[in-house]
Amino acid sequence: MSEAARIKLSNKTLGAFGEQTVVDYLLGRHILIVDRNWRIREGEVDIIAQHLSGRYAFVEVKTRRSLAFGHPFEAISREKAYRLQRLSLAWLAINHAFGEPFTIDCAAVLISPTGQANVEYREAVL
Amino acid sequence: MLGQCLGIALLGLDGQLVSVEVDIADGLPGYTLLGLPDTALTESKDRVRSALVNSGEIWPNKKVTVSLSPAWLPKSGSGFDLPIAIALLSAHGGIPEGRLNKTLFIGELSLDGRVQGVRGVLPSLIAAYKCGITVAVVPLANRLEAELMTEMKIISVGHLREVLMWLRTGESLRNENLECEYAPEDEGFDFSDVAGQPHARLAAEVSAVGGHHLLLIGPPGAGKTMIAQRLPGILPRLSRAEVLEVSAVHSLSRSHNNRSPLSSVAPFVAPHHTATRVAMVGGGSSTIRPGACSLAHRGVLFIDEAPECGAGVLDALRQPLEAGSISIARSIGSVSYPAQFILILAANPCPCGKFSGRGRGCTCSSLQVRRYLGKLSGPLMDRIDLRVEVEPLSRLELVKSEYGDSSATIAERVSKARSVAAHRFNHEPWSLNAQIPSRALQKKYVCEKSAISFLHTELDAERLTGRGLHKVMRIAWSLADLALHPIPTLGDIRTALRLREGSTL
Numbered sequence: 001m002s003e004a005a006r007i008k009l010s011n012k013t014l015g016a017f018g019e020q021t022v023v024d025y026l027l028g029r030h031i032l033i034v035d036r037n038w039r040i041r042e043g044e045v046d047i048i049a050q051h052l053s054g055r056y057a058f059v060e061v062k063t064r065r066s067l068a069f070g071h072p073f074e075a076i077s078r079e080k081a082y083r084l085q086r087l088s089l090a091w092l093a094i095n096h097a098f099g100e101p102f103t104i105d106c107a108a109v110l111i112s113p114t115g116q117a118n119v120e121y122r123e124a125v126l
Numbered sequence: 127m128l129g130q131c132l133g134i135a136l137l138g139l140d141g142q143l144v145s146v147e148v149d150i151a152d153g154l155p156g157y158t159l160l161g162l163p164d165t166a167l168t169e170s171k172d173r174v175r176s177a178l179v180n181s182g183e184i185w186p187n188k189k190v191t192v193s194l195s196p197a198w199l200p201k202s203g204s205g206f207d208l209p210i211a212i213a214l215l216s217a218h219g220g221i222p223e224g225r226l227n228k229t230l231f232i233g234e235l236s237l238d239g240r241v242q243g244v245r246g247v248l249p250s251l252i253a254a255y256k257c258g259i260t261v262a263v264v265p266l267a268n269r270l271e272a273e274l275m276t277e278m279k280i281i282s283v284g285h286l287r288e289v290l291m292w293l294r295t296g297e298s299l300r301n302e303n304l305e306c307e308y309a310p311e312d313e314g315f316d317f318s319d320v321a322g323q324p325h326a327r328l329a330a331e332v333s334a335v336g337g338h339h340l341l342l343i344g345p346p347g348a349g350k351t352m353i354a355q356r357l358p359g360i361l362p363r364l365s366r367a368e369v370l371e372v373s374a375v376h377s378l379s380r381s382h383n384n385r386s387p388l389s390s391v392a393p394f395v396a397p398h399h400t401a402t403r404v405a406m407v408g409g410g411s412s413t414i415r416p417g418a419c420s421l422a423h424r425g426v427l428f429i430d431e432a433p434e435c436g437a438g439v440l441d442a443l444r445q446p447l448e449a450g451s452i453s454i455a456r457s458i459g460s461v462s463y464p465a466q467f468i469l470i471l472a473a474n475p476c477p478c479g480k481f482s483g484r485g486r487g488c489t490c491s492s493l494q495v496r497r498y499l500g501k502l503s504g505p506l507m508d509r510i511d512l513r514v515e516v517e518p519l520s521r522l523e524l525v526k527s528e529y530g531d532s533s534a535t536i537a538e539r540v541s542k543a544r545s546v547a548a549h550r551f552n553h554e555p556w557s558l559n560a561q562i563p564s565r566a567l568q569k570k571y572v573c574e575k576s577a578i579s580f581l582h583t584e585l586d587a588e589r590l591t592g593r594g595l596h597k598v599m600r601i602a603w604s605l606a607d608l609a610l611h612p613i614p615t616l617g618d619i620r621t622a623l624r625l626r627e628g629s630t631l
Contacts, residue, residue, distance in 0.1 A: 071187040074155045081154055106154065125153045 018063025018109035019046050021117045025107070031057065038091060045087050047107075056102035057123070058088040063109040072108035073122070081106075081126050127151075129217030131226050132259065133194070133209035134250045135201045138414055138454075138461030139374055141253025143230070145195045146206065148213040153189035161194030164202040164412060173204075173235045174211045181239035181286045186218050200458055202413055205244040208233035208263065211286060212293070221293045230254045230262040231289075239286040243267025248377040248387065251275045252370070263289055271377055271387035274370055315356045318532040322523035326353050329514040329625050331536055334360045335543040336559030336604030339447070339469040339509060341432075343499070344516030346479045350472040353516070354396070354428040357470065359533040361392040361425070362541045368424050371464055375416050375423055393425035395467075399434040403442045408454050408463055419446050420463040432471035433501040440506055443469065447509045469510065473499060482517065511560060511597045512625050543607035559603040564596045573602060573614040580616055584623070598622045 023033055026049050034056070035048040047059040060080070062072035069075075084104050092098045103124040110118045127150040134141045144161075157171045175185050192210055194201050209231040215221050232250055234242040247268035252275065254262060261279045264272045269282035281298050283289050292298045320327060326342060330353050333340045342350040364372060373387040385393060397405060397418040404410065408417035419427055432440060446452040446465035453462040475481040476495040481488040490498075551557050554566075562571055572578065581598070584590040590598065601622035602614035611618060 071155065073187050076154055078154065078156065122152050122154075 014063050014065070014111075015061070018111075018117075019061045021063075021109050021119060022047060022059060022061050022107040022121075025119045025121065026057075026059075035091070038087075040087070040090060042090070043083055043087055045084065045091060048091060054100065056088070056092070056097065056100055057105045058084060058091070058102060059105045059107055060084055061107045061109060063111065065111050065113075067110070072110065073106060073120075076106055076125075085126055127217045127219070129213040129215070129221075131209050131213045131216060132228075132230050132254075133206050134230060134232065134254055135194075135199055136203075136246045136250055136253070136378075137459050138463060139249045139252075139378070140461075141250050142196070142199060143254060143257050143259070144199070144201065144206075144209075146209040146213045147193045147195060148210065148217040149191045149193075150186050150214075150217045151189045151191070155187045155189070157190045157192070159192045159194075161192075161197045162200040163194065163206075164200070166204050167201055167206055170204065170207045170210055170235075173207050173237060174214065176237040177207070177235035177239045177286055178211055178214070180237060181290070183215060183220065183286075183290070184218070186214075190214065203244060203246075204234035204242075205232045205246070205250070207235040208241060208286075208289065211235060212289065215290070221290070225261075225293050225296070228259060228261055230259045232262065232268075233265045233283070235286060241265045241283050241285060241289070246378045247272055248274060248370070249374040251278060251280075252374060254278075263292070268377075271373055274373060274387060315352075315359055316533045317356050317360065317536055318529045320349055320352050320356065321526065321529055322519050323349055323353065323516055324530070325625070326350075326514050326516045327530055328621075329512045330354075330357055331360065331540060331608065332601060332604045332625060333357065333468055333470075333512055334536075334540045335547070335607055336511075336600060337468055338511035338560045338601060338604065340471070340512040340514070341502075341507075341510050342470065342472045342514055342516050343475050343482075344472075345482050345518050346474060348482075348516040348518050350516050351428075351430055354426065354430075354470045354472060355394065356533060357426045357428075357468065358392040358394045360536040360540050361468075362537070362544055364390045364392060364424055372424050375420050375463060378416055379421055393422055394428065395419075395422040395425065396428040396430065399429065399431045400436070401439060402436065403439050406439050407442045407446065407452050407465075408461075409456065411456060412458065414454050414456055414458070414461040416463045417452075419443055419465045419467060420452065422467040423464045425467055426470060427467045428470045428472070430472045432473045433498050435501075440471075441503055444505055444509065447506075471502070471510065473502070475499070475515075482515065508593065511601055513627070514625060539608060542610075543604070546607045546610065547603075559600050559607070562600055562603065567596050567599050571599075571603065571613075573599060573619060574616060577602070577614055577616045577619040580619060590623075594626065598626055601625055 032050045034050050038045045038048055045058050046061040049057040060076060062075050064072045081104060088102055092100060104126045106122045106125050108120040129148045131146055133144045133146045135144045159168060179185050212231055216226060232247055234244050236242055243265045247264050248271040251262055251272060255278055263281045263283055266282045266284040272280045281292055329340055332338060334357060344350050369390050372393055376385055395418050406417050407419055408415055450466040451462055452465045453460055476488060476490040476498050478489050481490060481495050547559055548557055581595060602618040605618040605621055606614040
């Protein structure tokens with residue numbers, strides 16, 4: 001995706017690009033994608049995935065083009081992570097999956113100036 | 127990923143080794159510090175992080191948990207920055223473990239990675255050595271006091287990079303030529319500067335020989351402060367063990383005294399008369415600091431304008447005067463500091479200061495005069511052996527070019543006299559004449575016959591009390607040591623009486 005480097009993407013497109021990168025990353029590890037950009041009034045879950053074991057993963061994706069503003073993970077505050085947890089419970093309830101095992105995961109996508117996307121994935125951050 | 131290294135927590139002069147453990151786990155970036163840290167220690171997070179990054183090391187963007195064990199012990203101060211940084215690096219594998227196990231780390235980090243000096247390095251090292259630690263990394267600023275501990279291998283560092291280089295390669299930078307930031311030992315106070323005052327000079331000399339406390343009474347400008355300031359110069363030099371004791375206490379003190387930790391001159395501490403009780407004997411709620419009387423340990427505590435001291439401040443000294451140490455209890459624990467000092471009080475004879483000699487020009491009422499010195503409480507005065515009046519100088523004495531003996535000459539006499547006393551008290555629990563118990567004065571350490579009968583006539587004439595009798599005898603022993611008399615003679619007793627009767631108290 002070298003155009004990502006050349007063309008100045010808007011933050012929105014950059015985020016979408018990062019999320020797509022993580023989706024590819026998960027699919028490459030045989031993890032199913034259940035839902036994307038699920039949104040209710042309280043907020044949004046970037047990716048909802050399900051492992052072959054049945055365990056759900058609610059993924060927050062942070063995309064950055066440089067480390068000038070700190071590591072992407074540092075942008076996820078504890079508060080944000082707890083909000084993600086509340087959203088997960090809401091999703092599970094709505095989709096009749098309440099009580100199923102699940103984790104809150106975080107993914108950091110770092111796009112180098114050459115357009116190389118590097119994914120760092122952390123499971124069960126809470 | 128786990129890392130571990132050693133720090134130390136101080137309470138007073140006692141220290142306890144603290145195991146600094148760092149765990150780096152996956153999860154959101156965060157930092158948790160466990161083990162009852164105080165505010166300065168809680169702030170270490172941001173210092174450690176910046177120091178690591180600015181020294182070219184990696185800060186793990188992971189969940190960092192730091193535990194200071196034992197967890198129940200309250201820890202304070204910034205000296206834990208360095209061990210936390212080292213344990214952190216060791217946790218993510220930046221340091222070979224070989225040198226970590228038996229090494230103590232002390233130091234505060236600045237944001238650029240420099241290692242800053244902290245208080246209490248010497249007592250920390252002494253405590254660590256007792257726990258079997260033989261290698262310590264200390265800030266360069268504390269190098270002088272650290273190197274008093276010759277039993278230990280001391281690595282003094284100015285920057286975090288130097289610590290890491292030593293841990294990784296075993297090489298340490300030796301900054302041999304450390305500039306001396308302390309005032310020269312000889313501050314230029316010499317007894318030959320003191321004009322006249324034969325009485326007060328003798329009293330100071332006797333005080334140095336026997337460890338007697340001293341009260342100087344005289345009008346302003348007569349030389350009370352001059353004499354007091356010169357007392358450390360005639361006291362014997364401190365032995366190595368004493369230097370360790372003194373420097374350990376001074377290392378804890380917040381005040382920026384310019385006393386070199388290596389100095390073997392007896393300390394001289396002169397708190398202002400507005401000092402509070404806590405300033406005088408030590409205290410504080412979060413950390414218990416030594417007060418003026420502990421800083422004067424093995425030296426001289428000089429209180430000018432003693433009757434102006436706040437209520438109870440001087441009387442707080444009674445217990446350390448008796449015990450030679452002070453224990454201070456606060457909610458966080460109880461701490462004992464040494465406090466063996468020679469107390470010198472200086473006072474004007476009355477509020478206006480002119481009631482001496484014939485009392486010419488004094489504007490105070492007789493009641494004021496009586497009350498003024500009455501502020502020095504009876505129990506305190508009871509502990510002060512020597513009371514001398516310092517007369518204003520006559521013109522003749524001032525213009526005289528030949529003054530008395532120099533400090534060096536007096537110091538030689540004092541040290542000779544002290545060795546005589548030390549030889550005599552070889553098998554006794556005390557070492558100074560001022561410490562001879564009354565019972566021993568009655569039985570073992572008696573004066574010449576003629577001297578005893580002279581004392582008896584004084585007693586009969588009610589010019590001397592029972593308590594005063596023993597004090598006179600103690601002073602007489604110091605005088606006898608100075609004159610190399612085997613036991614105090616009649617002359618010694620007469621002089622001793624004069625050194626005691628200086629005031630009407």
